Amino acid sequence: MTPPNGHLPTPASVDDALALLRAGNYVADRSLATAVYLALKLSRPLFLEGEAGVGKTEIARVLAGALGRRLVRLQCYEGLDTASAVYEWNYARQMIEIRLAEVSHDSRQTVEEEIFSERFLIRRPLLQALSPDPAGPPVLLIDELDRADEPFEAYLLEVLADYQITIPELGTIKAPAPPLTVITSNRTREIHDALKRRCFYYWVDYPDAMRELEILRVKVPGAAAALSRQVVGFVQLLRGEELFKLPGVAETIDWANAIVALDRVTLDPETIDNTLGALLKYQDDIAKIRGPEAARLLGQVKAELATAPAAR
Amino acid sequence: MSVPTTLDPGGTLAANLMHFARILRTAGLPIGPGRVLDGLRAVAAVGIQNRADFYWTLHAVFVSRRDQRDIFDQAFRLYWRDPALMERMKSILLPPALGSGEAKQPAMSRRLAEALHRGERPSRPPMAEQEDTIDMAMTWSDRELLRTKDFEQMSAAELAAAKQAMARLKLTLMQAPTRRFKPDRSGTRADLRATLRATLRSWGDVIALKFRARRRRPPPLVVLCDISGSMERYSRMFLHFLHALANDRDRVHTFLFGTRLTNITRQLRYKDVDRALEKVAHAVEDWSGGTRIGKCLAEFNLRWARRVLGQNAVVLFISDGLDRDAAQGLAPEMERLHKSCRRLIWLNPLLRFAGFEPKSLGNQAILPHVDDFRPAHNLQSLAEIAVALSAEHPRPVRGKIGAMAA
Numbered sequence: 001m002t003p004p005n006g007h008l009p010t011p012a013s014v015d016d017a018l019a020l021l022r023a024g025n026y027v028a029d030r031s032l033a034t035a036v037y038l039a040l041k042l043s044r045p046l047f048l049e050g051e052a053g054v055g056k057t058e059i060a061r062v063l064a065g066a067l068g069r070r071l072v073r074l075q076c077y078e079g080l081d082t083a084s085a086v087y088e089w090n091y092a093r094q095m096i097e098i099r100l101a102e103v104s105h106d107s108r109q110t111v112e113e114e115i116f117s118e119r120f121l122i123r124r125p126l127l128q129a130l131s132p133d134p135a136g137p138p139v140l141l142i143d144e145l146d147r148a149d150e151p152f153e154a155y156l157l158e159v160l161a162d163y164q165i166t167i168p169e170l171g172t173i174k175a176p177a178p179p180l181t182v183i184t185s186n187r188t189r190e191i192h193d194a195l196k197r198r199c200f201y202y203w204v205d206y207p208d209a210m211r212e213l214e215i216l217r218v219k220v221p222g223a224a225a226a227l228s229r230q231v232v233g234f235v236q237l238l239r240g241e242e243l244f245k246l247p248g249v250a251e252t253i254d255w256a257n258a259i260v261a262l263d264r265v266t267l268d269p270e271t272i273d274n275t276l277g278a279l280l281k282y283q284d285d286i287a288k289i290r291g292p293e294a295a296r297l298l299g300q301v302k303a304e305l306a307t308a309p310a311a312r
Numbered sequence: 313m314s315v316p317t318t319l320d321p322g323g324t325l326a327a328n329l330m331h332f333a334r335i336l337r338t339a340g341l342p343i344g345p346g347r348v349l350d351g352l353r354a355v356a357a358v359g360i361q362n363r364a365d366f367y368w369t370l371h372a373v374f375v376s377r378r379d380q381r382d383i384f385d386q387a388f389r390l391y392w393r394d395p396a397l398m399e400r401m402k403s404i405l406l407p408p409a410l411g412s413g414e415a416k417q418p419a420m421s422r423r424l425a426e427a428l429h430r431g432e433r434p435s436r437p438p439m440a441e442q443e444d445t446i447d448m449a450m451t452w453s454d455r456e457l458l459r460t461k462d463f464e465q466m467s468a469a470e471l472a473a474a475k476q477a478m479a480r481l482k483l484t485l486m487q488a489p490t491r492r493f494k495p496d497r498s499g500t501r502a503d504l505r506a507t508l509r510a511t512l513r514s515w516g517d518v519i520a521l522k523f524r525a526r527r528r529r530p531p532p533l534v535v536l537c538d539i540s541g542s543m544e545r546y547s548r549m550f551l552h553f554l555h556a557l558a559n560d561r562d563r564v565h566t567f568l569f570g571t572r573l574t575n576i577t578r579q580l581r582y583k584d585v586d587r588a589l590e591k592v593a594h595a596v597e598d599w600s601g602g603t604r605i606g607k608c609l610a611e612f613n614l615r616w617a618r619r620v621l622g623q624n625a626v627v628l629f630i631s632d633g634l635d636r637d638a639a640q641g642l643a644p645e646m647e648r649l650h651k652s653c654r655r656l657i658w659l660n661p662l663l664r665f666a667g668f669e670p671k672s673l674g675n676q677a678i679l680p681h682v683d684d685f686r687p688a689h690n691l692q693s694l695a696e697i698a699v700a701l702s703a704e705h706p707r708p709v710r711g712k713i714g715a716m717a718a
Binding site for chain 2: 013014030031034035037038041042047049077078079081089091094095098111112115146149151187188189190193196197199200201202203242244
């Protein structure tokens with residue numbers, strides 16, 4: 001559906017935004033679509049918080065795909081600095097250039113201008129995102145901002161305010177149009193309010209059973225409807241347990257894939273025990289659920305599915 | 313900028329939105345005039361045909377943390393159903409109004425209730441405040457008022473002495489290397505950018521190598537302080553200590569625990585120690601009760617550890633290790649805490665007795681999992697903690713495993 005050139009139109013209403021996400025195989029709440037629509041319409045960053053594996057990063061990917069924009073991803077980590085986030089000079093080539101200039105007896109002025117030209121500039125994600133793009137402003141994904149440290153957050157504040165970057169040797173580079181920025185955080189620390197204030201905030205929650213079933217239908221088409229219902233029912237019950245890390249949507253999808261790969265058409269206690277590693281990532285959690293607890297939960301799921309009218 | 317007027321010539325929406333924002337602000341959400349304008353623009357973009365869309369539009373603008381969602385939700389439901397109702401509620405006593413108007417709704421958040429209330433009486437004597445608190449607390453079934461404790465009981469002389477001592481207590485925390493660099497002559501890595509500049513200056517004849525080294529910075533500090541009955545004589549003193557600690561540096565998180573865990577980081581941010589402790593007294597409900605160390609640590613590990621220990625924090629664990637649950641489930645939680653932090657320091661006031669040996673079940677469960685074990689019963693010992701914190705002994709590689717095997 002991506003045309004070879006030209007901009008795809010941005011959605012004109014919340015319904016359009018919902019349809020856009022759906023077209024990219026992302027099953028979204030209307031509330032999320034509202035936040036996405038606002039971010040697109042008012043050209044503000046979208047700030048997504050939520051537990052790991054609820055599909056925060058996926059939103060940026062889907063937006064880039066559905067709008068036909070380039071996705072520029074900046075993965076954050078502690079100590080992320082301008083050299084790896086924004087730009088870097090190619091020092092080795094610059095050094096060689098100096099030696100060459102010496103041989104050809106260029107004037108000092110020319111050499112300096114030559115050395116600090118775009119030819120020697122290595123563009124990192126933030127600078128890439130501000131550069132003009134034929135497909136329209138890129139989607140800038142700043143992933144797991146909570147992993148970066150406070151100095152980087154402060155720098156980001158400056159970039160997101162004006163969408164421009166100043167390189168001392170080269171001057172200021174300003175984006176022709178602001179990129180569509182998506183910031184995600186797993187909340188391993190609180191992001192400063194000053195940054196959040198400039199964004200539209202959305203807490204990505206675990207989906208309810210209906211939506212999760214829909215997600216499975218889209219993402220794991222190989223799973224039989226009955227199996228999907230059991231998987232979703234089981235995961236939903238699991239999220240009510242006292243676990244160290246609750247399974248996210250990504251885990252549900254992994255698990256369903258694992259069960260399909262094992263050629264099972266319904267859940268049984270043995271299969272659950274063997275594949276629990278796809279769903280739970282802490283040994284304590286696995287030990288707690290494996291065996292009788294899993295069997296009990298499965299019984300509950302089956303009882304619920306038996307009483308509930310088969311909707312589909 | 314002119315969007316709001318085109319949307320709503322009468323301006324009632326703008327006025328309503330402003331009042332709504334004001335109520336949220338009083339309830340503690342950081343909403344300035346800029347955000348109100350943002351809200352108007354966002355509403356203009358989405359339109360107001362659909363109540364759910366309207367809700368999520370304002371949500372996207374006004375909410376910026378997960379814990380603000382409930383406040384927003386309640387305020388939205390109350391305000392946008394009937395703004396006048398909100399006004400009426402401000403003028404009458406809260407609890408009865410809640411009972412009649414919102415019978416089916418979950419109990420209104422205390423912060424929102426106080427926000428409504430505060431608008432009514434901006435300044436009030438401290439006595440009245442206390443009465444309010446008791447009144448409100450009785451009406452919320454989900455909060456149990458275990459015991460209220462008044463900080464005023466602290467004698468003036470005692471307070472003054474403690475204050476002075478705490479103010480003098482300077483904590484130079486150990487410096488941990490970060491992943492950032494600064495120019496440094498004796499550094500071990502080449503600073504290519506500076507090198508290139510220097511080379512250009514000398515016109516390429518000499519390549520003058522410049523160096524850089526890792527920047528160092530104190531790691532975050534997390535304090536878990538026991539406020540149970542057996543610790544009563546010390547917890548007051550420690551609170552002053554914790555306040556000094558929290559105001560001395562950034563990245564300090566403070567938790568109190570007795571039978572439950574309370575995060576008092578925000579309350580301690582007040583510069584004035586009296587005001588801060590008054591806020592703390594307000595927030596904590598289990599002063600001088602029993603201790604459930606295992607349960608509280610489990611809660612910390614589950615809800616907070618991944619948020620506050622993420623950057624390799626140092627943990628100060630202040631407790632006498634006397635546990636009402638007979639150390640049930642304490643050891644594994646302690647082990648998990650130990651494994652997820654840089655250094656775990658246990659301050660135990662009982663160590664003041666010369667012959668004290670940590671023989672209680674709680675102590676036995678905790679001891680194998682701490683890096684450092686120190687007394688904390690007077691100002692002298694608190695000053696010594698400062699030394700312990702500033703010393704940089706990196707935990708030996710076998711430390712975690714060795715401690716478990718021991």
